[in-house]
Amino acid sequence: MSRISFLNGQFLPHENCMVHIEDRGFQFADGIYEVTLFKNGRLIDGDPHIERLFRSLREMKIEHNFTKEFITQLQLDLFAKNNMSEGTCYIQITRGMANRVPWVPKNLTPTISATVSLGKKMTEEEFEKGVSIMTHEDIRWKRCDIKSVALFASSFINQKAKDSGFDDAIFVRDGVVTEGTFANAFIVDANDTLITKAADNLILCGITRNRMIAIAKEKGIKVEERNFSVAEMLNAKEVFLTSSSLILRPATKIDGNQIGNGKAGKISRILLEEYKKFIG
Ligand code: PLP
DSSP states (O other), rough: OEEEETTTEEEGGGGOOOOOOOOOHHHHHOOOEEEEEEEEETTTTTTHHHHHHHHHHHTTTTTOOOOOHHHHHHHHHHHHTTTEEEEEEEEEOOOOOOOOOOSOSSSSSOOOEEEEEEEOOHHHHHHHHOOOEEEEEOOOSSOTTOBBSSOOOHHHHHHHHHTTTEEEEEEEEEEEEEEEEESEEEEEEOOOOOOEEOOOOTTTHHHHHHHHHHHHHHTTTOOOEEOBBBOOOOSEEEEEEETTTTTEEEEEEEEEEEEETTTOHHHHHHHHHHHHHOOO
16 A cells, blocks of 8 residues: 655645645745654654744744644644554645745745655664764754755765765864754763753754753753864764654764764663653
8 A cells, every 4th residue: 555645635645745846845945844753653742843843934934824733633644544653754834836936925825745654763783883973064054943944955965974984974163063964963071961052043953852951951961052162072972963763873983083982872872761761
């Protein structure tokens, strides 16, 4: 049976979901998205994801009349229709269709689409080994707080990392580590303090980031939300990346330098274990 996806009010076979060539999302990356994890019949941090989705719509001034209840139900229905008890839901809203003009047209009907997938799980061996990272200048625009579909800079640098023999890249802007191509970045210093960049316009304020910070505080781990440099990151005991789909990936090698003992660290392990308990 074909995967069922959602487009503009209809649940359809995945391959039949088509959008117009003059959709603003297609021509201008004029749209936003969310990716939410689903486990045991529950959307993980479903409300914060929807709140961020509405924030992105507000910041991009995309007119709509979607409700939180509608977005929640749509995601749950999609998992049910695909007989899935776990996976991830990708939901995207663009400004809609308009003649191609340079300004931002008003009174459009937004295009809403959603798909589900099984996602990728890290094995224990992959977690223990961690990923190898390349640092790269942050070439993205300065509204990284909006979860916009304009992802080419991230995708381009992610591929550049792979082509250069790394697993992924971490962005650096003006000497400050911002975040991963599709994830937030954390370091653990010599005193076991967990450090991540404070949320501003230069990073996406990750839902997993926020959950990890809350878990760390509950476990009595000191947390600092502040800028840190590449040198501080290279000297850290642990470095890791967080995102809803891949949860927590230790970065055990950065620009060829081993981080800590070159394996997943203690705090990374505690946070992943506690996160797993949280999702059930
Ligand atoms: N930062 C960027 C640039 C991302 O693309 C993502 C996820 O896609 C994240 C951070 C992590 O956000 P979340 O934990 O909400 O998935």
